[in-house]
Amino acid sequence: MCNLKKIVIIIVLVTSACAQKNEKGSSVDLRFNSKYNINRDLQKNLNSAELNEDIDFLLYSLDHGYSGSLKLPRGEFETLKKEINSLRNLKTVEQLGNSLAKSFVKISDNHLGVYFKKSDNTRINFKESFIERPQENLIGPNLAGDKIWKVDSKLIGHQRVSLIGITQFPNPNSELWKGFEDKIRKTLKPNDIVILDLRGNSGGDDSKGGWLANYLYGSQVKLPYADPFDMNTKESFIVMANAVMIIKKNHQKLEHAELDWINKLNRFAERSENGEKVDLRKELVIETAEKELKTESLKSKYQHKGNIYILMDRRCGSSGESTIDFFENMPHVKKVGQNTAGYVHFGNNGFIMLPHSSVIIQLATSFNTYKDGRFIEKNGIKPDIFIESGKDALDVLLKNISTEFNK
Numbered sequence: 001m002c003n004l005k006k007i008v009i010i011i012v013l014v015t016s017a018c019a020q021k022n023e024k025g026s027s028v029d030l031r032f033n034s035k036y037n038i039n040r041d042l043q044k045n046l047n048s049a050e051l052n053e054d055i056d057f058l059l060y061s062l063d064h065g066y067s068g069s070l071k072l073p074r075g076e077f078e079t080l081k082k083e084i085n086s087l088r089n090l091k092t093v094e095q096l097g098n099s100l101a102k103s104f105v106k107i108s109d110n111h112l113g114v115y116f117k118k119s120d121n122t123r124i125n126f127k128e129s130f131i132e133r134p135q136e137n138l139i140g141p142n143l144a145g146d147k148i149w150k151v152d153s154k155l156i157g158h159q160r161v162s163l164i165g166i167t168q169f170p171n172p173n174s175e176l177w178k179g180f181e182d183k184i185r186k187t188l189k190p191n192d193i194v195i196l197d198l199r200g201n202s203g204g205d206d207s208k209g210g211w212l213a214n215y216l217y218g219s220q221v222k223l224p225y226a227d228p229f230d231m232n233t234k235e236s237f238i239v240m241a242n243a244v245m246i247i248k249k250n251h252q253k254l255e256h257a258e259l260d261w262i263n264k265l266n267r268f269a270e271r272s273e274n275g276e277k278v279d280l281r282k283e284l285v286i287e288t289a290e291k292e293l294k295t296e297s298l299k300s301k302y303q304h305k306g307n308i309y310i311l312m313d314r315r316c317g318s319s320g321e322s323t324i325d326f327f328e329n330m331p332h333v334k335k336v337g338q339n340t341a342g343y344v345h346f347g348n349n350g351f352i353m354l355p356h357s358s359v360i361i362q363l364a365t366s367f368n369t370y371k372d373g374r375f376i377e378k379n380g381i382k383p384d385i386f387i388e389s390g391k392d393a394l395d396v397l398l399k400n401i402s403t404e405f406n407k
Contacts, residue, residue, distance in 0.1 A: 028060045030238045030352050032245045039358035040119035042094040050356035052088055054096070058361060059084060061352050065235035068109050068346065071367040073375075076107055093357040100359070101126035108377050110317070110343040113362035134314035136200070139337050140392030142167050143197045148176045151183040153192070156402050162188045164212070165197040169204030169319045171258065177208060184215065190305045193401060196327075197311040197394065199337065203318025206326075213326035218303030222329040229367040230280045230348065234272040236365040237280075239350025241265035280348075308333045311393045312383065317341030322368075324381055337393045340380035344368070 046054070059081060063069055069077050083103040090096050093116065100114045105127055116124040144150035144165030152163045164184070170176045188194065194216065213221045230236070241262045268278045310324055312335060321340045327333045346364035353360050370376075387393040 028057060028235075030057075030061055030065065030235055030242070032242045032353070038117075038353070039093065039356070040117065042092070042097075042116060042118065042124070044093045044357070045091055046093065046096070046356060048088075051090060051096070054354040054356050054359070055084060055088060057352070057354055058100075061235065061239065061361065061363060064233055065231060065239045065350065065352075065365060066112075066363045067229060067231050067236075067348075067365050067367045068107065068112065068363075070231075071229060071346075073108055080104075080107055093359060096354075096357050097124070097126040097359050098129065100361075101130050105130045108375075109346045109364060110341065110378055111346045111349050111362060111364045115360040115362070116358065117360065134341065136315065138389040139311075139313050139387045140199065140394055142199045142201070143195075143394055149180055151180070151187050153187050156398065159401065160189055160192045161398070161401060162192040162194045163197070164194065166209070166323075167201055169201070169206055169208060169323070171205050171255070172207035172211075174255065180208065181211070181215075184212065185302070188216075188302075188304070190303065192304075192306045194304065194306060194308045195311065195394070195397060196308065198316045198320045198323060199311050199313045199393065200315045201317075201320035201323075202315060202341070203320050203343065206319035206322045209319065209323025210326050213323070213330065215302060216304040216308065217330055218301070221326050224325055224328045224370055224372070226369045226371050228281070229369070231365045232272070232278055232280055234269045236348075236350065237265045237269035237272060237278070239352055239363055240348060240365055241269070241350070242352065243350045306332065309397055310335050311397070312337040312340050312381065313393075314338055314341055314380070317343035317380075318347070321381055322347075334385055335381065335383045336385045336397055337383050337387050338389075339382055342376060342378040342380035344380070345375065345377045 062077075062081065062084075072080075080103055084100070087096065087099050090099060097114055097116055104112045104114055114126045116126070118124065142165050143152075143163055144167050146167075147165075148167055148170060150163070150165040154161050154163070196212070210221075244258050244262050264283075268280065268283060272278050308327065308330070310327060310333065312320070312324060316324075316337075317340060321342075321344050324335065324340065345368050346366070347368060348366035349362055349364050351360055351362055387396055
């Protein structure tokens with residue numbers, strides 16, 4: 001599976017100034033327009049025309065760019081659209097955001113989100129008012145602390161233990177990964193016990209997680225997924241491009257790889273609009289996790305023989321979860337902790353901004369199916385070894401290892 005489950009849920013400034021018809025009169029332009037006068041007032045009153053245009057814009061986006069339009073459980077998508085259509089008498093931006101959130105939380109897609117960005121750049125996640133957010137560190141913090149990743153080793157009795165902590169998954173070409181692969185190669189030994197800590201990892205781009213699984217396996221891992229589904233529409237390419245057009249922390253400029261990705265997606269959208277059938281995964285074989293990782297794994301003669309333990313909790317989601325799935329068919333792997341967040345089936349997320357309210361909607365453009373037919377959205381991946389809340393999963397695991405190898 002190419003889990004282009006990209007971009008941790010960071011608020012994005014996306015979309016166009018208004019829902020304009022193209023020259024064929026049949027489609028809506030969903031592209032982000034940086035010159036658009038973005039609303040920052042939650043209490044802004046929307047007149048009837050503005051509200052109707054925002055709702056029509058959203059419905060069009062869902063129909064043409066959202067994978068849930070075809071892949072949600074039977075009846076959910078039509079019910080969602082009916083509920084959205086019933087919101088045409090609302091008055092303020094805040095009412096619209098809250099009402100959409102009430103509808104979205106009923107849907108079997110954890111990635112479907114609704115946000116707003118205030119003038120002080122703080123982000124409002126409307127869904128948080130209607131869901132029980134998992135508490136932080138119920139079974140301990142990630143061993144990487146406030147870093148993106150950390151790799152270390154220690155000796156327990158006569159047993160070497162390699163510790164890998166990953167708190168999020170940035171773009172694989174990001175400078176944040178500098179030194180990661182070399183550190184893995186220099187630190188890990190084939191007979192080590194490996195502890196991969198994904199507690200609190202809410203996702204991003206799972207390419208490095210897949211690289212790690214392939215490296216340890218010694219060849220390309222066998223994934224538990226059937227062939228993934230992609231919308232492959234002009235609109236889906238555009239909302240994915242929008243997802244990269246973010247206002248980053250500290251207002252960093254977009255990296256070269258991100259600009260290249262946007263340009264590719266815009267070209268795919270143009271080709272699709274001209275009637276060409278564009279297959280995202282075939283077009284982007286170099287960028288996909290499987291192809292990149294397969295090439296990398298063929299260079300590696302390393303094959304891990306020791307036990308691997310993956311630490312996970314309710315705050316581990318999206319690409320954190322797909323990274324766990326990379327290890328599913330590997331021998332000697334145990335999952336330790338609590339159920340993950342359940343952001344599993346829908347991915348390749350993009351964003352739109354409603355033209356008058358400036359409410360931001362996160363949409364998935366792909367859908368992943370397990371070969372065995374399981375559907376675990378919102379329920380998450382179950383651990384093999386359950387850790388009670390209040391205990392640190394890493395401490396429990398290390399104590400058990402110490403007991404075993406100090407006999």
